[in-house]
Amino acid sequence: MKKKVNSTVLSQEELASDIYSLWIESELAADVKPGQFVGVYPSDKSTLLPRPISICEVNDERTALRLVYRTAGKGTREFSHLKKGRNVQLLGVLGNGFPVDECEGKDVILIAGGIGVPPMLQLAKELSGFAGEGVRKAKSVTVVLGYRNADVFLKEEFEQYAGVVIATEDGSIGTKGNVGDAIREGKITGDIIMSCGPMPMLRAVKSIAAEMGAKAYISLEERMACGVGACLGCVCKTTHKDAHSLVNNARICTDGPVFDAEEVDI
Ligand SMILES: Cc1cc2nc3c(=O)[nH]c(=O)nc-3n(C[C@H](O)[C@H](O)[C@H](O)COP(=O)(O)OP(=O)(O)OC[C@H]3O[C@@H](n4cnc5c(N)ncnc54)[C@H](O)[C@@H]3O)c2cc1C
Numbered sequence: 001m002k003k004k005v006n007s008t009v010l011s012q013e014e015l016a017s018d019i020y021s022l023w024i025e026s027e028l029a030a031d032v033k034p035g036q037f038v039g040v041y042p043s044d045k046s047t048l049l050p051r052p053i054s055i056c057e058v059n060d061e062r063t064a065l066r067l068v069y070r071t072a073g074k075g076t077r078e079f080s081h082l083k084k085g086r087n088v089q090l091l092g093v094l095g096n097g098f099p100v101d102e103c104e105g106k107d108v109i110l111i112a113g114g115i116g117v118p119p120m121l122q123l124a125k126e127l128s129g130f131a132g133e134g135v136r137k138a139k140s141v142t143v144v145l146g147y148r149n150a151d152v153f154l155k156e157e158f159e160q161y162a163g164v165v166i167a168t169e170d171g172s173i174g175t176k177g178n179v180g181d182a183i184r185e186g187k188i189t190g191d192i193i194m195s196c197g198p199m200p201m202l203r204a205v206k207s208i209a210a211e212m213g214a215k216a217y218i219s220l221e222e223r224m225a226c227g228v229g230a231c232l233g234c235v236c237k238t239t240h241k242d243a244h245s246l247v248n249n250a251r252i253c254t255d256g257p258v259f260d261a262e263e264v265d266i
């Protein structure tokens with residue numbers, strides 16, 4: 001059930017240029033699926049709406065959650081000044097999350113780019129048996145991460161849980177190019193792909209999955225307003241009709257952000 005809760009900042013550090021990692025003690029951590037997100041309220045009342053940020057990971061005790069975010073504007077810049085002990089209001093837990101159970105016994109590829117990288121960390125942990133009851137869910141997990149340059153973040157943390165392949169646009173680390181180039185260069189194949197990142201990357205993931213004959217799930221981190229299904233500010237086109245409105249639309253904030261790649265028109 002969605003609720004607005006008072007939570008407490010445990011720590012904050014800058015991981016890379018303009019990329020911050022924020023641990024928050026919150027009751028919301030008790031019931032989080034990889035790929036879900038929270039709305040973080042700025043305290044500045046001129047920025048009314050909560051900012052959607054994916055949950056990067058939760059601690060083993062499920063008492064705290066971690067957000068990794070890039071400073072983009074007023075809201076996220078304010079968050080980057082939050083210090084230990086500060087109160088912060090969160091709305092959550094929001095969205096559907098990745099279908100972890102579908103990965104049972106499968107060769108799974110996690111593909112992420114830029115600020116789509118953080119939500120894949122909890123997913124990698126759970127699929128590889130490093131979270132919850134410690135049961136390995138996937139047969140194998142390969143993580144393909146795309147960055148602009150050598151200013152990478154979370155790479156070493158992913159390496160604790162899975163094989164990691166890197167692509168950088170300037171070629172400073174790993175394959176020069178994008179995640180598609182790294183997959184072709186490494187001849188990486190799998191049964192199922194889970195992905196989060198910018199729209200051009202997600203379109204490429206759809207084609208990569210089709211070439212590979214793999215099933216793909218993509219997380220659409222589009223702009224949002226209310227975050228709870230009320231304003232229709234986040235609709236995307238789907239191949240099937242919504243049961244209530246009878247139109248080919250879905251609300252990313254409530255029906256997503258994770259969709260079967262075959263079912264959305266991107
Ligand atoms: C489901 C979901 C999960 C997200 N998870 C993360 C995350 O884990 N880490 C993270 O850094 N960001 C994430 N985002 C993006 C994040 O919500 C925005 O960067 C943030 O709301 C910007 O708020 P602001 O007040 O700082 O900037 P604003 O002043 O609102 O905007 C500043 C700039 O950021 C751009 N922007 C705003 N929202 C988005 C967006 N959704 N995608 C791309 N550009 C945007 C605007 O076009 C503008 O150029 C997520 C978004 C969604 C919808």
Ligand code: FES
Pocket residue numbers: 224225226227228229230231232233234235251252253254
């Ligand atoms: S953001 Fe309001 S309906 Fe999705």
